[in-house]
Amino acid sequence: MTQTYTVMKEAEPFYFPGNDIGILIQHGFTGTTQSMRGLGEHLAKCGFTVHGPRLKGHGTHYEEMENTTYEDWIESSDEGYRKLKETCSEVFVVGLSMGGTLALHLARQYPETKGIVLINAAMKMDQLEQVAQMEEPRFLDAIGSDIKAEGVQELAYEKTPLKSVREIVKFMEVTREKVPAIHCPALILVSKEDHVVPPDNSRFIYENLKSGDKTLAELENSYHVATLDNDKERICRETEAFIKRLAES
Structure with missing residues (x-):
């Protein structure tokens, strides 16, 4: 009998219909749409069509995640992109952490992507690569909720499957090779202090992207989950400005 899992409250996908500018917003590894909803709501108020899919195996139970691959x-990401293409003439992709890795993948897969916004995108994490070599335990301690602001919690799994760690390590490796072939405009936001993804991941992306329109901006007052942290309003403003500039060009 197949185990069925219930989606956590606030982990549901979101879709806000708007104009013909589509924005795909993607959460991170072991995280949920809760981390991206505020940014999604802000962009929806600007008139854009915004979709935040729930990545398969996320937002339910870590045992379900264990049975998914990159x-x-x-x-899940590709389905979200195609959904926006049904009604939108242009699509932007925004991603936090592994959501940023997915954004890079999509930008390579769909060269017509109008622009990408990467927030503490994951490209190479030595610590996870070491963990991926382990044989046990089956489940590791959580990696979510790296947030500087007091009293703010990310909705994420309390355990991380070792099998899933191996999957994200493979995914980062194959995506790193694609970065030099990506040409679309990029806004890269990186926290000065991040205890999950080293900030040099964002510098690697900035230096290797072939785009002639790319910006690397440092977030001074947030940790990894910056979309829920002290710089969240700044992220909203800069993402809005980036999309509006390109959508009007």
Whole structure:
């Protein structure tokens, strides 16, 4: 009998219909749409069509995540992109952490992507690569909720499957190779202090992207989950300005 899992409250996908400018917003590894909803709501108020899919195996139980692969996460992302293409003439992709890795994948897969916004995107994490070599335990301590602001919690799994760590390590490796072939405009936002993804990941992306329109901006007052942290309003403003500039060009 197949185990069925219930989606956590606030982990549901979101879709806000608007104009013909579509924005795909993607959460991170072991996280949920809760981390991206505020940014999504802000962009929806600007008139854009905004979609935040729930990546397969996320937002339910870490035992379900254990049975998914990075190809499954790509498929969730790809489905979201195609959904926006049904009604939108242009699509932007925004991603936090592994959501940023997915954004890079999509930008390579769909060269017509109008622009990408990467927030503490994951490209190479030595610590996770070491963990991926382990045989046990089956479940590791959580990596979510790296937030500087007091009293703010990310809705994320309390455990991380070792099998899933191996999947994200493989995904980062295959995506790193694609970065030099990506040409679309990019806004890269990186926290000065991040205890999950080293800030040099964002510098690697900035230096290797072939885009002639790329910006690397440092977030001074947030940790990894910056979309819920002290710089969240700044992220909203800068993402809005980036999209509006390109949508009007």
